[in-house]
Amino acid sequence: MLCQDVHQFGQRLVRRRLLEPREGFERPKAGHLNTLDLVALGVGSTLGAGVYILAGEVAVYEAGPATVICFFAAGVSTLLSGLCYAELVAWVPRPGSAYLYSYVTVGELCAFIIGWNLILSFVMATACEARAWSYTFDSLIGNHISQALQEMFSLNVPYFLATYVDFFAFVLVLLLTGLLVLGVHESALVSKVFTSLNLLVLSFIILSGFIKGDLHNWKLTNQDYSLNTLNTSGYSDISSLGPLGSGGFVPFGFEGILHGAATCFYAFVGFDVIATTGGEVPNPHRSIPLGIVISLSICFLACFGVSAALTLMVPYYQIQLESPLPQAFLHVGWGPARYAVAVGALCALTSSLLCTMFPMPRLTYAMAEDGLLFRGLARIYTRTGTPILAIILAGSLTGVMTLLFELSDLVDLVSTAMLLAYSLVTFSVLVLRYQPDQNLSNNEATEDEIDISLLEASRVEPGPEARSSNILKSLWRPSNTIPTVKSGQIVYWCAFLLVLLLTILSLILAQWPSQVFSGDPVLTAVAVLLLLLITGVTVIIWRQPQSPTSVYFRVPALPVLPLVSIFVNVYLMVQMDTGTWVLFGIWMGIGFAIYFGYGIRHSLENSEPQPPASTLQT
Numbered sequence: 001m002l003c004q005d006v007h008q009f010g011q012r013l014v015r016r017r018l019l020e021p022r023e024g025f026e027r028p029k030a031g032h033l034n035t036l037d038l039v040a041l042g043v044g045s046t047l048g049a050g051v052y053i054l055a056g057e058v059a060v061y062e063a064g065p066a067t068v069i070c071f072f073a074a075g076v077s078t079l080l081s082g083l084c085y086a087e088l089v090a091w092v093p094r095p096g097s098a099y100l101y102s103y104v105t106v107g108e109l110c111a112f113i114i115g116w117n118l119i120l121s122f123v124m125a126t127a128c129e130a131r132a133w134s135y136t137f138d139s140l141i142g143n144h145i146s147q148a149l150q151e152m153f154s155l156n157v158p159y160f161l162a163t164y165v166d167f168f169a170f171v172l173v174l175l176l177t178g179l180l181v182l183g184v185h186e187s188a189l190v191s192k193v194f195t196s197l198n199l200l201v202l203s204f205i206i207l208s209g210f211i212k213g214d215l216h217n218w219k220l221t222n223q224d225y226s227l228n229t230l231n232t233s234g235y236s237d238i239s240s241l242g243p244l245g246s247g248g249f250v251p252f253g254f255e256g257i258l259h260g261a262a263t264c265f266y267a268f269v270g271f272d273v274i275a276t277t278g279g280e281v282p283n284p285h286r287s288i289p290l291g292i293v294i295s296l297s298i299c300f301l302a303c304f305g306v307s308a309a310l311t312l313m314v315p316y317y318q319i320q321l322e323s324p325l326p327q328a329f330l331h332v333g334w335g336p337a338r339y340a341v342a343v344g345a346l347c348a349l350t351s352s353l354l355c356t357m358f359p360m361p362r363l364t365y366a367m368a369e370d371g372l373l374f375r376g377l378a379r380i381y382t383r384t385g386t387p388i389l390a391i392i393l394a395g396s397l398t399g400v401m402t403l404l405f406e407l408s409d410l411v412d413l414v415s416t417a418m419l420l421a422y423s424l425v426t427f428s429v430l431v432l433r434y435q436p437d438q439n440l441s442n443n444e445a446t447e448d449e450i451d452i453s454l455l456e457a458s459r460v461e462p463g464p465e466a467r468s469s470n471i472l473k474s475l476w477r478p479s480n481t482i483p484t485v486k487s488g489q490i491v492y493w494c495a496f497l498l499v500l501l502l503t504i505l506s507l508i509l510a511q512w513p514s515q516v517f518s519g520d521p522v523l524t525a526v527a528v529l530l531l532l533l534i535t536g537v538t539v540i541i542w543r544q545p546q547s548p549t550s551v552y553f554r555v556p557a558l559p560v561l562p563l564v565s566i567f568v569n570v571y572l573m574v575q576m577d578t579g580t581w582v583l584f585g586i587w588m589g590i591g592f593a594i595y596f597g598y599g600i601r602h603s604l605e606n607s608e609p610q611p612p613a614s615t616l617q618t
């Protein structure tokens with residue numbers, strides 16, 4: 001009885017959504033797009049505060065000149081996730097977000113976690129972009145806004161809240177919320193103009209780095225540091241400077257690079273817009289992966305080039321956190337150029353802000369309409385055709401975050417949420433490729449599947465010994481050349497086990513890196529054992545038959561590529577500090593309470609049909 005209940009409960013967590021078209025609040029048709037449009041869209045959504053503000057923060061506190069390596073690591077990890085994302089999109093013949101894709105392919109709980117993390121990242125990223133917009137605009141007009149706000153609304157809670165309440169950024173968020181309520185959509189033309197301007201300015205910054213940069217800034221020593229201290233303040237005061245670390249190219253060691261890479265992941269968030277819009281191009285199998293690879297490469301080159309230019313122009317400990325690039329131009333004596341840089345930054349931040357804020361109500365609406373979030377959130381206000389409650393709630397949450405938190409605290413939270421979401425996307429692809437052919441528009445078992453299960457059921461039950469040798473045999477040499485229910489289940493559990501093993505390995509490597517590599521007998525033995533287990537389980541997955549269904553894009557080198565991607569993502573996640581994990585834990589706690597307290601019972605996939613929420617119009 002208990003077993004049956006547990007089984008039923010488990011079944012609910014992995015039930016999949018049907019892909020019948022649901023009426024309601026969908027993304028507007030993007031018209032006829034080509035690969036270039038996708039690239040412009042991807043770059044416009046991805047380049048923002050990461051390259052203009054975060055590069056400075058990472059250089060000062062985490063990696064110094066090695067920030068370029070951080071961007072490289074974060075870029076590679078995003079590219080791997082991007083390829084998996086492209087395949088997941090290819091499996092589902094409808095535009096949507098990672099939430100929908102995982103719901104129709106893998107199951108409800110996985111989809112809820114992805115959706116809930118995407119909401120967190122949308123809210124936090126919007127707050128980040130708004131804060132960055134405010135910093136940049138403020139630096140353009142001589143820091144008057146921050147000075148006034150600092151005097152009037154200073155928050156004296158160091159390490160936890162921002163130094164002052166940023167009303168300017170708050171008003172920006174309110175303005176955007178208002179536009180969303182009115183049903184204003186993204187404009188491809190505006191985004192293209194802003195992206196072109198942005199790329200022009202970034203090229204100028206990179207070029208300036210080559211011309212005005214000084215290679216000595218990548219080899220700084222204690223002597224330069226004390227000299228700089230005297231130069232900047234006239235007496236020996238290091239409070240105006242960031243930490244020196246050990247100087248040189250990698251002043252904060254390998255650990256600093258890892259922390260920096262985790263933070264830099266934020267700079268590459270946003271490319272998913274290509275995958276979700278890509279269904280509308282004539283040649284999606286070429287355009288989507290190509291669009292993802294090209295736009296991530298452009299973003300990588302931009303981040304790499306800008307961080308190199310920045311650290312070459314200014315000693316890393318002298319970089320100003322709020323507006324690093326304009327200050328760098330002042331530092332090298334090209335003062336007027338800082339206005340051009342600030343305008344480029346404002347263009348980038350605006351297009352990335354729009355791309356972050358606008359999809360948010362669509363996602364909340366989709367989850368509420370599926371019954372996983374409160375159905376009131378899916379109510380459409382007839383006059384404007386928008387889900388007002390969802391927009392106002394998301395807008396208010398974003399507003400509060402913008403007011404109270406510092407950009408750097410928000411960034412790590414976005415990176416954590418996206419790293420988890422992308423890891424689940426990757427997991428979905430890994431599992432999906434080995435499942436029996438599934439008709440996604442109709443969750444009934446296919447004929448093959450029924451044939452196989454009937455065949456299995458009609459077989460005479462073998463004894464326990466024969467059964468275990470059968471199982472062992474099917475792990476190494478599966479009897480079918482196409483996936484069956486059994487081989488699908490083997491992969492599901494193996495992939496689950498692998499995620500667990502990879503997480504333990506990442507935790508060990510993150511907690512005791514020097515002990516593992518210097519040959520501590522216990523830790524090294526554990527790490528080697530884990531590696532052996534991981535290899536063994538990977539081989540089992542590799543031996544299972546893959547689905548012959550032709551989809552327009554397939555990730556190469558399965559199962560290795562998704563596993564490397566999951567490992568890199570988890571390894572970056574475990575680099576986050578305790579504060580980030582506490583905030584993330586609170587968010588996930590609220591999410592699980594909503595899902596297990598409400599969503600699981602109200603999901604439209606429950607047997608009792610419920611009226612679609614969009615008919616409950618206000």
Ligand SMILES: NC(=[NH2+])NCCC[C@H](N)C(=O)O
Pocket residue numbers: 045046047048049050051125126129266267268269270352355356
């Ligand atoms: N879906 C999004 N556009 N999210 C926010 C993107 C943030 C962007 N990568 C930046 O560096 O500022």
